[in-house]
Amino acid sequence: MPRGTKIVATLGPASTDPAVLEKLIEAGVNTVRLNFSHGSAQDHTDRANTVRAIAEKLGRPVAILADLQGPKIRIGKFKTNKIELKKGDTFILDAACELGSQERVGLDYKELPNDVEPGAVLLLGDGEIQLEVNAVKGSEVYTTVLFGGVLSNNKGINRRGGGLTAPALTAKDMEDIKTAAALKADYIAVSFPKSAADMYMARTLLRAAGGNAGLIAKIERTEAVANLEEILDAxxxxxxxxxxxxxxVGDAAVPALQKMMIRRARSKQKVTITATQMMESMVNSPVPTRAEVSDCANAVLDGTDAVMLSAESAAGKYPVEAVEALVRTCLEAERSGESRVSNEFAQADGFKRIDQTVAMSLVYASTHMELKAIAALTNSGTSALWLSRYIGKVPVYAFTNSVETYRKMALYRHIQPVLIPTIADREAEILHVQADLLRAGKIAAGDRVAFTYGVPRGQGANTLRIFDITQR
Structure with missing residues (x-):
């Protein structure tokens, strides 16, 4: 059984070299993340071109995810680059300050004084430094240090419980969407969306730029959790x-939220990526911790489509080893996990779409008869997406003549995309697919295989055929 869970790797100084990038893809990377917080438009275009050249050379589908920076909710810089704050110190966040000192620091996010009031708690960096707001006077936010530590340039700012009003899409993001469209990114990740409106705006800008990427909403705000259903729909x-x-929201709340979000996304036929510190120790270590392995395995068991490496592959000492560790973890978790047929399917009142009905009929058949493989002939990838939500123990090979669909399906769990030439006659296409599977050793004479496709061509999947393979 091929690995079902996909791996996303962030590109950076440790992985930009073509030789390293080739090793990453050979090791199992299915999607590369271009972090638009760093680098120029040309940098991202060059990296995308390199990725696609290597993927074509290796004959593997690799999707490109363009990750927008989002609003810079950060402090400014210090004269000395960093200071140390102690519990009980008073400290001022000043939107008018240019270079910070021991007493105050400037703000990249100039609206902060309008977003807070006495009693609000601000978390700097990754929450290691916590400040309680005492008063707001003009451009100045007066605070008391609750938890101190070393504070360096440009650390991020969060408010406990949410409430910062920064828009999800900045002027830079709007330009970066044009860049992502021009390099034909397969997915665009929108940072800090608060509602469906943010995602609709991103899609409008993307379409205006001539792009057709899938939109991924990064759930990282309290407001996004509250508005999850509408964000998923958009x-x-x-x-x-x-x-x-x-x-x-607090560390302790995240595991349950992760499970809930993956469950809700799957029920709505949406893809999911689980990110942040998946193998964080491997930035400096050739092996992960046992806790990291357990964390990644749990994400797989939750049903995530993909797990993502950030600093591990972008700036770490062991980027290839981190991918290999993820591959081992995913495979083992999938072996121990049960085939997923969701409650939404089992309890559904009825299906509204023909392609959904065909896919669900195949799910039912796969749980009651011995199938060696499923071959989905698809133009848009929709039928493959339906199958990726529910099929777990039967390999699904999605055949398409669309390069765009081929790459996009690289992120779908359990789906193995295959690019084929355009064949006008459907029966001839089925014979071509059968020959491909036989030649690759995926099936053998006597195996039972299911095929789904649309008739006439261009229609969504409306046909399901199951038959025993004969050698041709």
């Missing part, structure tokens, strides 16, 4: 962005 998938989310 998106093609979500990223469980556990770093900023944990700072806002």
């Amino acid at each position: 998106s093609d998938g979500i990223m469980v962005a556990r770093g900023d989310l944990a700072v806002e």
